[in-house]
Amino acid sequence: MFRWVKGVRSFSSAASSLLADATTAAKLRQPASFQVFRDVPPLRQLRRKLLKNDRTVGFVPTMGALHEGHISLIRQAARENTDIFVSIFVNPTQFGVNEDLSSYPRTWDSDVEKLEALNEELARVEAETGSGAKAGRITAIFAPTSKVMYPTLPPSSEIDGDGSFVTITPLSTKLEGGSRPVFFRGVATVCMKLFNATTPDRVYFGQKDVQQTVVIKRMVQDFHIGTEVRIVNTTREPTGLALSSRNVYLGERRRAVGLTIYRALKAAEEAYLAGKTSRADILGAARSVTDTVLAEQHALSKTERSLFEVDYISLADPDSLEELDFVDAAKGGVLSAALKMAPLEETKPGEDCGLGDGKVPVRLIDNLILHPKA
Template sequence: MGALHEGHLSLVRRALKENSHVFVSIFVNPTQFAAHEDLDSYPVTWEEDLAKLKKLEEEYLESAKSMSPWRPSSIRGIFAPTVKTMYPTLPPTSDIAGHGSFVTITPLGSELEGASRPIFFRGVATVCTKLFNIVQPDRVYFGQKDIQQSVLIKRLVRDFHIPTEVRVVPTVREPDGLAMSSRNVYLGEKRREDATVLSRALFAVLDLYNSGVLQVKRLRSAAFDVFREDVTRLRSDGRIGPSGQIDVDYVAMSHPDTMGLIPDDEELNPNIGGILSAALIVSPVDNPKTQQELNQRSVRLIDNVILEPKVDVRVRRERRQQAAARHAASVYAAANGEPTGIPKGQTDEAQSIFPFKCL
């Protein structure tokens, strides 16, 4: 949506490494903003965005010269459509019951971020469907920071048989851990420092998980402990008043493939892992003293960490080798008219490794 930062640029770098032709889309999509949200004030930095993309491409082309004799990939174009192009028949609406053609993904689109922003994912799914239809990319790149959005787009592509591959790139963070976001510019100096509690809480849970804790309740509680300790410290330092300026919207543990919520009374499957995601609302500072503080508004920040499966790398490698061997044996048997050893209606585990049809 523009206002490019290093997180966005990391997606472009990844695309340049993996494709010969790269196109960047920049479009502030009005249908994912509710009436009370920041569409009118969302940062539009067109000239700065173009300069950043040009510099990135120049640096990439220069580094690619010494790496390969072949012509390196490049940014072939920037797709920056107008609102009329993307929504030709009706003006965009922020009314959840508004008339028009929209794409919804349920129940994923109404949970977590969708619960707080009920039209957000409807707008995201709709505009991405339009972008995919117009551009027809072989691959699309999304950031892990918006993990629910990434999972939703994967679901969209699968359910609508869209011939594109969705790739998710790790979150890019500031040196102090804050996930990069276009909305960080709204924070100001004081709130910018306070907002790092979000990543610190998530990393505390990640450390606890890596120590062997699997109980969802204990993991989520660890995040809330960090939030409470931080608010208490800020109050004792006189940084915030009794009402506080940091509100936790949610802290959720989800299945890594579906974003389905995992209840507190369950344990994570160590062979699957999970996603811990959280959202904070940072309110304006108490007793504003500068013009910048007087103009502040509430800022909503989201972040997440992936709790990786604990299956030993060696075990995973052996499983892949065994699955590959079974797959090769079944292909050989089928070619020679012999029984494959796979019961009718059962899916061979190797299909996840060889997702193509052998001819």
């Protein structure tokens, strides 16, 4: 649930981001159907009360800017718990020094509205279906300041910066971690803090960020964290494009071509399902899709085409994320990819170019699990 909109220029320093914390604090709208917590002790008090009453807590960590992907996590949590805690915190330590923490969207009011609407829907559905189908409710939003989350030292984005961190290696250095060395250290660190603050029975993460799910599962296992990690299927548009906060920057043309990432992974999955086990055969099927599309696009004019770069296409072990030469059918694997959608070179009058007018480079990621074969 920790996603980052890449490619937007950074406007401000960490100092002004802490200011943003304070501004947000002042104007936080208080919702009706759940409590908002800005610090840990009162949240812990509520948690203890719930525990005494045999209620269960599902926890959904977010950085706000909620979309249907987040909502699907909460719906899943509502099916499995009496109470849902949602955190909204834009975590500075997972942004690298050259990444755009300050431009990450902060959309408190609309986030709260979405959560209130969801709570109403959960109540309505429960009432309509009768006593058979109990649904949990969002009970608490945890929206801490940076100072609450990083109480002693300023949160460092430097890989050799000082602080209190959880590091999970070599997992964190693979795939997405290759280009973003502090990212999974930041995610693991903030999740450890959030898990300790909320002590949930279950935590919910989206399959979309597969490496994040692997890192968090590893952290829970290695540190004996008393919670269950639940992974929720990627929410997709009808075309198959995985939902992402950054899709708003795509526009129509790049949205169509961006689907290539899904089509390439599907082709690789089909090769596996058809009995192929070698890296060459499985990833070759994916590469064939991306190569074909890229050739087609290059043949088009600048007002028609959308160029992209394949950052990586990976076939990896589901636990270690080590690259595989062959898939062990008893264990399966993880297919994942990242595509960099270049800015549009020339736009047409009236064209839907998305937020930022097609000028924002967008990095898309997606993955499919190759399930073990019986």
